[in-house]
Amino acid sequence: MSARYLVVGAGFAGSVMARELAEAGYRAHVIDRRPHVAGNAFDEHDSNGILVHRYGPHIFHTNGERIFAYLSRFTEWRPYEHRVRGVVDGTSYPFPINRDTLNQLYGLDLDEAGAAALFERVREPRDPVVTSEDVVLNSVGRDLYEKFFLNYTRKQWGLDPSELKAGVAARIPVRTDTDDRYFTDTFQAMPKDGYTRMFERMLDHPNITVELGVEFDNVRAAEDFDHIVYTGPIDAFFGFRFGHLPYRSLRFEHEYLPDVDQYQETGTINYPNDHAYTRITEFKHLTGQVHAGTSIVREYPQAEGDPYYPVPRAENEALFKRYEALAKEESNVTFVGRLAQYRYYNMDQVVGAALAAARQLID
Template sequence: MFNLAAKPFDYLIVGAGFAGAVLAERLAAGSGKRVLLVDRRPHIGGNAYDYYNDAGILVHRYGPHIFHTNAERIWKYLSRFTTWRPYEHRVLANINSKLLPIPINLTTINTLYKLNLSSEGMQVFLAQRAEEPETIRTAKDVVLAAVGRDLYEKFFEGYTRKQWGVDPSKLDKSVTARIPTRTNTDDRYFGDTYQAMPKCGYTRLFENMLDHPNIKVMVNTDYREIVKSFRHDRLIYTGPVDEFFDYRFGRLPYRSLSFRHVTLDRPQFQPTAVVNYPSTDVPYTRITEYKYLTGQTHDQTSISYETPCDEGDPYYPVPNPENAVLYKKYETLAAKTPGVWFAGRLATYRYYNMDQVVAQSLALYSQLSELDGSLAQDERTKQSIVA
C-alpha cells in the first residue's frame, strides 16, 4: 500500500501517456524516486489507450496506434513491459472507389493508370510529372516535387486539408516528407526495422510499466486541483504547453479528432486495417478495423470512423511558421521556469511518433539523473567541509 503521508514526492508528473509513464518508470525503478503520476482522463495510456468493448473486441479508443522504430534501445526498453505480436501495417486509399496502396508504390501507379511499368519505368513516369519548386518549404511542395499534381490532388490534397484544417501549402514540409514514395511493390506503410503490436494491448503495457511501489497513479485528476495538496520537489508536465502558462501569449493551434466506433455483425469489413478517404466528399479521413491490428478472432468486427476537428482534446500540433514563432515564446518561458520540465508531443509542440516520445523521455531522464548526481555531489562536498 502506497503511503501518501510518508514523505514528499520527488516528482509530480502530469499526464500518463508515453512521456509521463516512461519518466515515471525510469525515475522510480532506475533512480528510486517517489513519483505521483496524474491524468485528468479516467485511464492511463494517453491516446494509446485500448480496451475491450461490449462485444469483447479490443479497440483503440483514440484511433489506431502502430508501433514502429529503427531504434534498438527503444525496442528493448519497451520489451521489458510487453511481448510483441509481429505486425506490418498496410493502408489502402479509396480513390474513385478503387482501393490503392498508400504510400504510393509501383502497384499504385500501374493499377491507377492501367500501366505495366517496371521500377525504372515508374521513376521516369514520376520524373516527367514532378513539379520542382525553387525551394521546398511546404507540405504541398514536397508532394508536387515527388509525384506531380495529379497524384497530389488524388491522394494528398483533400486528405491533408481534412486532417489539418488548412491547405497543404500552409503546412510545414515535415507533414508530408515523412510519407515515402516507392518504385517497387513494397506496400508496407512503415519501413522500420521493428514493427509490432503489444500482444496484450497498450493498456497492459502501461500497467506493467507503472507497476512499481514508488509510483502512485491518480486518474480523473486535474493536477491544478491537487498540486498544493501533495508536496513534491519537481514537476514534469506533458500536457499542452500553452495551457500550462494560462495562454499567456495566446493559444497554440492543436488539431483534434472525433471517433465514431461501430461494431458490425460480420467477421470482416474491409480488406486491410486502415482505408484512407482523401476525397472531401466524405467528412472522415479513414476507417480502421481493429482485428487486423490485434490479431483477434471474433465473429463480429469493430471499426472506427475518424474525423478531424478543431474542438476537443488536442492530438496534433499544427506545424507551420506562424505557430513555430508562437511556440518559441512558450519554449523560452518554459526554459526559465525553475523546477519544471516539459516532455511529450503537446508540451514540446512536436509531431512525434510513439518511439520518438519514448526516446525524448529517456533523454530527459538521463538529464535529470545527471542533475541529481550533481546535487548529491554538492551535498557530499558541503558535509565534508562541515566535518
Template sequence: MKRTPSGSYDYLIVGAGFAGSVLAERLATQLGKRVMVIDRRPHIAGNAFDHYNEDGVWVHRYGPHIFHTNAQRIVDYLSQFTEWRPYEHRVLAQVNDQQVPIPINLTTLNMLYDLDLDETQAAEFLTSRAEPVENIRTSEDVVVSQVGRELYEMFFRGYTRKQWGLDPSELDKSVTARVPTRTNTDDRYFTDSFQIMPKDGYTALFENLLAHPNITLQLGVDFEAVRDQVDYHHLIYTGPIDEYFGYQLGKLPYRCLRFQHETLNQEVFQPVGVVNYPSEDVPYTRITEYKYLTGQQHPKTSVTYEFPTDQGDPYYPIPRAENTELYRRYRALANATPGVTFLGRLGSYRYYNMDQVVGQALATFEYLAEAHAGDSLAPVDETRVS
C-alpha cells in the same frame, strides 16, 4: 486529492501516457524516487489506451496506434514490460472507385492508369510528371515536386485539407516531407526495422510500467485542482505547455479528432487495417479495423471513422511558422521556470511517434539522473533531449 500521510513526493508527473509513464518507471526503479502520476482521463496509456468494448472486440479508443521504430534500445527497454507480436501495417486509399496502396508504389500506378510498368518505368513515369519547384517551402511543394499535380490532387490535397483544416500550400513542408513514393511493390506503410504490437495491448504495457510501489497513480484528476495540494520537489509536465502558463501568450493551435466507433455483426469489414479517404466529398479521413492490428479472432469486428476537427482534445500541433514562433516564446518561459520539466507531444508542441516519445523520456531521465548526481534540478531544455 489529499496529501499522503508520508508527506511529499520527489516528483509529480502530469500525464500517464508514454512520456510520463516511462519517466515514472525510470525514476522509481533506477533512482528510488517517490513519484505521483496523475491524469485527467480515467485511464492510463494516454492516446494509446486500448480495451475490449461491450461486444468483446479489442479496440483502440483514440484511433490506430502502430508501433514501429529503428531503435534497438527503445525495443529493448519496452520489452521489459511487454511481449510482442509482429504486425506490418498496410493502408489503402479510396481513389476513383478503387482502393489502391498508399504510399504510392508500383502497384498503385499500374492500377490507377491500367499500365504494366516495371520499377525502372515507374521511376520514369513519376519523373515525367513531377513539377520542379525552385524553393520548396510548403507541403504542396514537396508532393508536386515528387509526383506531379495529378497524383497530388488524388491522394494529398483533399486528405490534407480535411486533416489540418488548411490547404497544403499553407502548411510547412514537414507535413509531407517524410511521405515516401516507391517504384517497387512494397506495400507496407512503414519500412522500420521493428514493426510490432504489444502482445497483450498497450494498456497492459502501461500497467507493467507503472507497477512499482514507489509510484502512486491518481486518475480522473486535473492538475489545476491539485497543484497546490500535493507536496512535491519537481514537476514533470506532459500536458499542453500553453495551458500550464494559463495561455498568457495566446493559445497554441492544435488539430483535434472525433471518433465514431461501430461494431459490425461480421468478421471482416475491409481488406486492411486502415483505408484512407482523400476525397473532400467524404467527411472522414480514414476507417480503421482493429482486428488487423490486434490479431484478435472474433465473430464481430469493430471499426472507427476518424473526423478531424478544431474542437476537443489536442492531438496534432499545426506546423506553421507563426505557431512555431509562439511555442518558442512559451519555451523561453519554461526555461525560466525552476523545478518544472516539459516533455511529450503537448509539452514540446511537436508531433512525435510513440518510439520518439519513449526516446525523449529516456533521454530526459538521463539528464535528470545527472542533475541528481550534481544535486541540481534546473529546468530541462527539451531541445537537448529530444
C-alpha cells in the same frame, strides 16, 4: 527522504519518466485528467469483446533497437506490418504510392526504372521546398497530389497543403518498388496484450503512485513536490499567457458489425476525397483477434476538442518558442512529450524524448 516528483500525464512520456525515476530510487506520483492510463494509446475491450483503440489506431514502429528493447520489458509483441489503401473514384489503391499504385491507376506495366521515370516526368520541381504542397508536387506531380493528398490534407488539418510546413507531407514516402507496407521500420509490432496492459506494467513499481481523473491545477496548488514532469499542453501550463497554441482534434465514431468477419482488406482505408471522415480502421487486422464480428472506427478531424496534433506552421512555431522561453526559466519543471514540446512525435520518438529527459534529471 528521496525527492518527490509529480508526473502530469500517464501517456508514453509520463509513464516512461515515472518508471525511470522510480528505478533510480525517486518517488513518482502520476496524475492524469482521464480515468485511465496509456494516454491516447489507451485500448480496451468494447462491449462485444473486441480490443479497440479508443483514440484511433496506434501502430508501433521504430528503428530504435534501444527503444524497442526498453518497451519489451513491459510487453510481449505480436508482429504486425500495417498496410493502408486509399480510395480514389471508388477504387482502392496501395498507399503510400508505389509502383503497383501507378500501374493500377494508369493501366501501365512499369518496372522500377519505369516508375522512377514516370515520377521524374510528372513532378513539378520546387526550389526551395517549403510547404507540404511543395513536397508532394516536387515528388509526384499534380495528378497524384490532387487524387491522394490535397483533399485528405484539407480534411485532416483544416488547411491547404500550401499552408503547412514541409514536414507533414515528408512523413509519407513515395516508392518505385512494390512494397505496400505503410512503414519500413526495422521493428514493427503490436503489444500482445494491448497498450493499456503494457502501461499498467510500466507503472507497477513500489515508488510509483497513480491518481486518475485529476486536474493538474488542483494538484499543483494543493501539494508540494520537489520537481514536476509536465506532459500536457505547454500553453495551458502558463495559463495561455500568449494565447492558445493551435492543435487539431479528432472525433471518433466506433461501430461494431455483428457477423462480419472482415470489413475491409487492410487495417486502414483512407478516404481522401469522399466523406467527412479521413479513414476507417478495422482493429482485428491490428490485433489478430479472432471474433465472429468486427469493430471499426471512423475518424473525423475537427478544430475543437482534445489536442491531438500540433499544427505545423511557422507562426505556430514562433508562438511555441515564446512558451518554450518561459519553460526554460522553470528550473523545477521538465517539459516532455508531444503536447509539452509542441512536436508531431511518433510513439517511439516520445519514448526516446522521455528517456533522454529522465537521464538529465537522474544523472
